Amino acid sequence: MHRMTQDPQHDAPQPDEQPDEQDGEPEPQTPERVRTGSDRIDEVIRAVEELEERPIEEHVGVFESAQVQLRRALDQPGDDGQVGGAEHPDDHLGHA
Template structure:
């Protein structure tokens, strides 16, 4: 196949095109998306830990009350400084 002047190939094999991480407007979710986006070009061995962390953080964001802050390392659905529930012992 001969390339004509001005003709462009859709994609070069092995070339990775980077795109900005999508945004949702939810800071916690956007941070997870950026971390996953940063995996492009990284060794596959590193992907598992990032995906597991992303899953945990997204679950926490989904479980949180919409009006509550999501604690960075706290229990999902518990606002920082909140009193322990009746099951706490």
């Protein structure tokens, strides 16, 4: 009569096999922070990126603040001179 037994050597992962924890999918990495070259803009982006860590009730306020700050950055040149002074696209279309 043939007995069925577990073979511990057969059940263990072989040296060339990957354990089940690594199903060929790399662990998700933290995305690199966006850098625009403007500290003001980078701070707004950082606040929006951190929304996942904040209560949902605070999201609207963060988005409203981000919109105001981004509008100001476009309307007024910053210390670095890279942001602001942009003309409205309609200015080039011959609109009066």
